[in-house]
Amino acid sequence: MSLKELDHTTKRVLMFGGKGGVGKTTTSAATALHFARAGQRTLIISSDLAPSLSDIFETEIGPVERPVPGADNLFALEIDPDQVMSRWKEKFGPEVYQAAAALVDLPYDEVVDYVALAPGIQEEFLLDYILERVRDGRYERIVWDTAPAGDTLRLLGLPQRFIEHLRVAPRVYLEVRDAFGLARTPFLEIIEGWKALSEQTVRFFSDPANVEFLLVTIPEALGVYQSRRVARDLERHGLAVRYLIVNDVILDGDCPFHRQRKEMQRAYIEMLRQEYADRMSLIELPLLPYDVKGLERLGEVERLLFS
Ligand SMILES: Nc1ncnc2c1ncn2[C@@H]1O[C@H](COP(=O)(O)OP(=O)(O)O)[C@@H](O)[C@H]1O
Ligand SMILES: [Mg+2]
Numbered sequence: 001m002s003l004k005e006l007d008h009t010t011k012r013v014l015m016f017g018g019k020g021g022v023g024k025t026t027t028s029a030a031t032a033l034h035f036a037r038a039g040q041r042t043l044i045i046s047s048d049l050a051p052s053l054s055d056i057f058e059t060e061i062g063p064v065e066r067p068v069p070g071a072d073n074l075f076a077l078e079i080d081p082d083q084v085m086s087r088w089k090e091k092f093g094p095e096v097y098q099a100a101a102a103l104v105d106l107p108y109d110e111v112v113d114y115v116a117l118a119p120g121i122q123e124e125f126l127l128d129y130i131l132e133r134v135r136d137g138r139y140e141r142i143v144w145d146t147a148p149a150g151d152t153l154r155l156l157g158l159p160q161r162f163i164e165h166l167r168v169a170p171r172v173y174l175e176v177r178d179a180f181g182l183a184r185t186p187f188l189e190i191i192e193g194w195k196a197l198s199e200q201t202v203r204f205f206s207d208p209a210n211v212e213f214l215l216v217t218i219p220e221a222l223g224v225y226q227s228r229r230v231a232r233d234l235e236r237h238g239l240a241v242r243y244l245i246v247n248d249v250i251l252d253g254d255c256p257f258h259r260q261r262k263e264m265q266r267a268y269i270e271m272l273r274q275e276y277a278d279r280m281s282l283i284e285l286p287l288l289p290y291d292v293k294g295l296e297r298l299g300e301v302e303r304l305l306f307s
Contacts, residue, residue, distance in 0.1 A: 001281045001282060001283050001284075002283060002305060002306055002307055003031065003034075003243065003245075003281075003283055003305045003306050004306050004307070005281070006031070006212070006243075006306075007038070007306075009212060010209075011208075011209070011210060011211060011212045012134055012139075012140070012141065012142060012210055012211075013130075013134060013142045013143075013144060013205075013210055013211045013212070014028070014031060014141070014142070014143045014144065014211075014212045014214060015144045015146055015211055015212070015213045015214065016028040016031075016143070016144065016145050016146060016214050016216060017146045017213060017214070017215055017216070017230060017234075018148070018215055018216035018217055018226070018227070018230065019148050019217075019222070019223070019226045020148040022216045022217055022218050022223065022247055022248075023216050023218075023245070023247035023248070023285070024048075024145055024146065024148075024216050025046065025048070025051075025052050025053065025056055025145050026056065026247075026292045026298075026301060027214070027216055027245050027247065027285065027301070027305065028044060028143050028144070028145040028214075029044060029053065029056050029057070029143075029145070029298055030292075030298050030299075030301035030302040030305055031143055031214075031302070031305065032044035032074060032076075032141075032143040033071060033074060033295070033298050033299065033302050034302045034305070034306050035073075035140075035141045035143070036068075036071055036072065036073040036074035037071075037072075037073075037302075039073060040073060040140040040141050041073050041075070041138065041139050041140050041141070042073055042074055042075065042139060042140065042141040042142070042143060043065060043075045043076070043077060043133060043138075043139040043141070043142050043143070044074070044075070044076045044077070044142075044143045044144075044145060045076075045077045045078075045079060045130060045133070045142060045143070045144050045145065046061075046076075046077070046078045046079065046145040047079045047126060047130075047144065047145070047146055047147055048145065048146070048147045048148070049081070049147060051078035051079070051145075053076050053077075053078050053145070054078065055293060056292065056293055056294075056298065057071075057076060057294075057295070058293060058294050058295075061076045061077065061078050062077075062078060062080075063077065063078060063079060063080035063083045064077070065077040065133075068295075070295050071295055075139070077133075079126065079129070081122070081126075084125045084126055084129045085116060085122070085125060087125075087129065088116070088125040088128065088129075089112055089116065092194075093108075093112045095193075096111060096112050096115045097111050097112055100115065124198055124201065127201045127202070127204075127205060128197075128201055130142070130144065131201055131204055131205075134204075134210075205239075206237055206238040206239055207238075208238075208239070208240060211239065212242065212243070213234060213239050213240070213241050213242070213243075214241070214242075214243040214244075214245060215227055215230060215231060215234075215241045215243070215244050215245070215280075216245045216247055217244065217245070217246055217247070217272070218246065218247050218248045219246055219248070219249060219264075219265035219266075219268040219269045219272070220264075220265070220268060221268070223268070224268050224271055224272060227244065227272070228275070231244075231276070240279070241280060242279070242280055242281065243280060243281050243283060244272065244276055244280045244281070244282050244283070245283045245285060245305075246269060246272060246282060246283065246284045246285065247285045247287075248285070248286075248287040249265060249269070249284045249285060249286050249287060250262040250265055250286070250287050251286045251287075269282075269284070283305060285301065285304055285305060286304065288300070288301075
């Protein structure tokens, strides 16, 4: 099986997840290259704290989206959490302050910094930031190379916690207001507005019409257990995984060591098949004799994934 059927997808966002080191960056970069070569304006975003797009494209990629030299239609961006945070403060800071100023008398920065530490808000920033890029309409396709598995789940789950957090805020506010006899302020409306925004964002990313989630794994015990957990958790968030990329598959065992490893891998691939083949496409990517760096080798991976 191959990723060829993705050619016809209308989904704007392709999210790649899985544990560290299994090939998320490699497969997402090859996929982004594929869409770009098909003439679609494509942005690849890495939100890993240890991003490696610069390595794989062999050019400096930073927190501002820029074209990848040598690949028409391909743009890349490595997210810098500090910058996402300051963008959020610019966008929402005045509102946050206005809301809080009704309750407490504190300097602007203190209020905004404090609110920015609320649970789930970092994830909310990130989703909002990526959604902005989806909505600005400059890209036909956005490929998102996510942080290792646990973080991706936090990302999808925490905005819910953020919403919960906001849900109690009006109650606290009402109590404080009654206690101090404060006049009604736009505080409640602001909170309601955020809640709506946050819900909208989470809804976008959990809508299968917008997002395809591709899970990357390796045919080893840890890989199999991890994918089981990730798939289950994603499904709980309403995201169905329809593609499972099994990376590092040994094709030819031409020495006893590799023959043995190949046997071991076959057993795990069989397990994955039995568990997922009814609802996912399993795509095997062979273990290559070199690191995947540069457009030429990425092109190799692209051919292997899409042919
Ligand atoms: N099929 C493969 N064959 C050989 N090396 C690979 C393969 N897939 C990935 N690699 C290499 O493995 C390392 C980790 O891959 P990477 O895509 O960075 O993983 P992740 O983003 O999941 O942490 C990189 O050095 C990459 O070049
Ligand atoms: Mg990576």
